[in-house]
Amino acid sequence: MIALTSRNNPKVPYDQLPLLPPPGDLETKSVLKACVRARALLAELRTAGLLIPDQSVLINTIPLLEAKDSSEIENIVTTHDDLFREASLGEAQDDPASKEALRYRSALYAGVASLKRQPLTTTTAIDICRAIKAPHIDVRSTPGTALINTYTGEVIYTPPQGPDHIRDLMHNWETFINEPSDLDPLVRMAIQHYQFEAIHPFSDGNGRTGRIINILSLIQDGLLTQPTLYLSRHILRTRGDYYRLLGGVTAHGHWESWILYVLEAVEQTSTWTTNKIRSIRDLMAHTSAHVTRSQAMPIHSRALIDAIFAQPYCRIAHLTERSIAKRQTASVYLKELVRLGVLQEKKFGRDKLFVNRRYIDLLANDGHTFEPYFPMGFEDTAGLPGLHGFYEESEGGHA
Numbered sequence: 095m096i097a098l099t100s101r102n103n104p105k106v107p108y109d110q111l112p113l114l115p116p117p118g119d120l121e122t123k124s125v126l127k128a129c130v131r132a133r134a135l136l137a138e139l140r141t142a143g144l145l146i147p148d149q150s151v152l153i154n155t156i157p158l159l160e161a162k163d164s165s166e167i168e169n170i171v172t173t174h175d176d177l178f179r180e181a182s183l184g185e186a187q188d189d190p191a192s193k194e195a196l197r198y199r200s201a202l203y204a205g206v207a208s209l210k211r212q213p214l215t216t217t218t219a220i221d222i223c224r225a226i227k228a229p230h231i232d233v234r235s236t237p238g239t240a241l242i243n244t245y246t247g248e249v250i251y252t253p254p255q256g257p258d259h260i261r262d263l264m265h266n267w268e269t270f271i272n273e274p275s276d277l278d279p280l281v282r283m284a285i286q287h288y289q290f291e292a293i294h295p296f297s298d299g300n301g302r303t304g305r306i307i308n309i310l311s312l313i314q315d316g317l318l319t320q321p322t323l324y325l326s327r328h329i330l331r332t333r334g335d336y337y338r339l340l341g342g343v344t345a346h347g348h349w350e351s352w353i354l355y356v357l358e359a360v361e362q363t364s365t366w367t368t369n370k371i372r373s374i375r376d377l378m379a380h381t382s383a384h385v386t387r388s389q390a391m392p393i394h395s396r397a398l399i400d401a402i403f404a405q406p407y408c409r410i411a412h413l414t415e416r417s418i419a420k421r422q423t424a425s426v427y428l429k430e431l432v433r434l435g436v437l438q439e440k441k442f443g444r445d446k447l448f449v450n451r452r453y454i455d456l457l458a459n460d461g462h463t464f465e466p467y468f469p470m471g472f473e474d475t476a477g478l479p480g481l482h483g484f485y486e487e488s489e490g491g492h493a
Contacts, residue, residue, distance in 0.1 A: 102345050105240070107255040111263060111292055114270035114285065121281060122350055128357035129278045135364035136317050142371045143322050148400040151378075152371065154181075155406065155457060156322045161198035164305050164326035167333060169244070170194045174458040182407035183445055194226075198302055201225035202321055205310045213272045214310055216264040219295065222306050227299040233260050234297055241294070250337075251344065253294035263293045271311060279315035283308055284356035288343050305329070324367045328359040373462035377452060378403055381436055384467035388434050398427060402437065406457070408448045435467065 101108065121129075143152055155178075162177055172191040180192040181199075201222045208218055216233075224231045234257065241251040254260055267289050275282060290304045305326055312318040329336050332355075339355045342348035382399050397418050405412045413424035428448045431437040437448040456464045 104251050105249050107237075107252045108292065108344065109254045109256075109259060111254055111289075113263070113266045114289055115275075115277070116285065116347075116349055118349070120285070120349055120353065121278065125281060125350060125353050125357070126278075128354055128361070129280050132280055132357045132360040132364065133278075133317065135361050135368070136312070136323070139323065139364045139368045139371070140317075140319055142368045143320060146371065146375060146378075148396075148404065149320060150404040151374065151400060152322050153320055154404050155374075156324055156367065156370075157199050157202050158195075159457060160305075160309075160321070160324050160326050161195040161202070163324070163330045164302050165191070165195040165198055167305075167326060167330050168301055174454060178454060178457075179407045179442065179447065182405055182409060182412075182447060183442065197226050198306070201303075202306050202309065205306050206313060206321055209310060209314055214307065214314055215268050215272075216261070216295075218310070219264070219290070219303055219307060223296045223299045223303045226302050227296075231296055231299065233257055233264070233295050239294065239297060251294075251341070253292065260293060260295050263289075264295055267293065271314075279312070279317055280357060280360060281353055282315075283311045284353045285349070286311065287356065288340060288352060291340060292344060322367060322371070323360070323363055324370075325359060325363050327366065328363045332359075369462045370457075373456060373464065374403070374453075377456055377464050380464075380466060381452075385431070385434060385436065387468070402431065402448070402450050403453060406450045406453045408437070408450065409445070 101110065143149070146152060158177055158181060159174075162172060162174065165172070170191050172189065172195050176189055176192045177195055180189060181196060204225055205218060205222050208221065212218070220232060234255075237255045239253060239255070240249045241253075242248065243250050254263060267286060270289070271282070271286050277285075287304055287308055290307060291300060294300050296303065308325060309318070309321045309323060312323065313321065335355060339348070339352045343352050378399055381402075385399070395418070397416055398413070401413055401416055401418060402408050408428065410421055410424045410428065413419055413427065414421055418424060419427060428437060429439070432439045432448065436450070436452075438451050440447050440449055452464050456462070
């Protein structure tokens with residue numbers, strides 16, 4: 095009888111995890127074809143994002159969608175409304191799930207900022223995990239960590255053990271990410287993500303840390319300029335395939351299937367996010383047209399429209415912080431937008447929030463349509479007004 099090795103016995107620590115890079119032909123014909131498609135769609139996403147001049151509109155929202163779904167993969171479930179509301183209030187004391195998801199977004203922001211100072215390193219991973227979980231988190235130093243099936247209680251994988259061995263594996267991982275390579279950056283991202291999850295360097299938070307590192311690796315390699323790829327959406331919807339294909343690399347060295355899965359995730363997510371960004375631009379333009387047609391606002395500036403999209407749960411302070419108006423005048427503007435049906439006024443404890451309901455619904459739905467304020471085509475321009483005209487007209491601060 096042949097004894098099971100750590101590679102195919104999930105109860106034995108996988109201390110023989112091979113170093114990177116993996117042997118063999120990783121960029122097969124199928125992989126290279128998928129890379130071409132994924133990179134083209136990533137470039138389209140990057141361009142779509144740049145067409146919204148106020149990048150905070152995207153940076154404040156798309157990473158929150160990513161945070162929500164990345165947390166849900168770990169069975170930490172919150173709602174879009176709860177998450178955007180707590181993000182506006184700046185705390186989530188009464189909602190532990192929202193608090194965890196907001197930590198994810200903070201960790202992502204911190205990771206992006208760190209790339210301006212240094213490349214991706216083990217220290218980056220530690221800092222991200224600490225931001226998600228707790229300040230004391232460090233590389234595992236005690237044995238006994240194992241991944242368990244939540245429903246059956248069965249051990250499905252036992253990662254390498256021993257702090258020195260784990261740090262050696264992480265050093266190899268770090269070198270693989272940063273040394274010049276002939277591998278396509280998307281292929282390298284897929285490989286490093288498997289390796290990070292296989293090393294499982296922390297006692298908790300590895301999945302979310304690894305998914306943030308995916309986005310950071312694309313920014314580091316110049317394939318993204320902002321953290322606007324909503325990759326966790328695809329992983330959440332194909333969670334069974336995600337874990338099955340990770341296990342396929344561990345048990346059988348099936349790299350091609352895993353890499354193709356990641357490339358498909360990039361392809362589908364890029365397309366979905368690009369369409370979502372375009373729909374956001376359309377809703378911004380449509381909202382601008384609605385406000386302009388009312389002729390009721392004392393001021394209608396690009397900054398005002400940007401503000402209620404950068405913060406779907408908007409506060410008076412958000413307008414004053416952007417120097418749009420002083421507090422009393424900002425209150426008048428927001429209440430007028432409530433009268434026009436653009437915002438809904440809600441009170442949460444001592445806080446008064448103005449909710450951009452159409453925008454929240456657009457972000458929360460898989461589709462890319464929204465309920466119009468008036469029949470499409472009713473305005474002077476044909477169809478939905480483009481943002482190019484909107485931004486061009488309002489550049490001086492007034493339409």
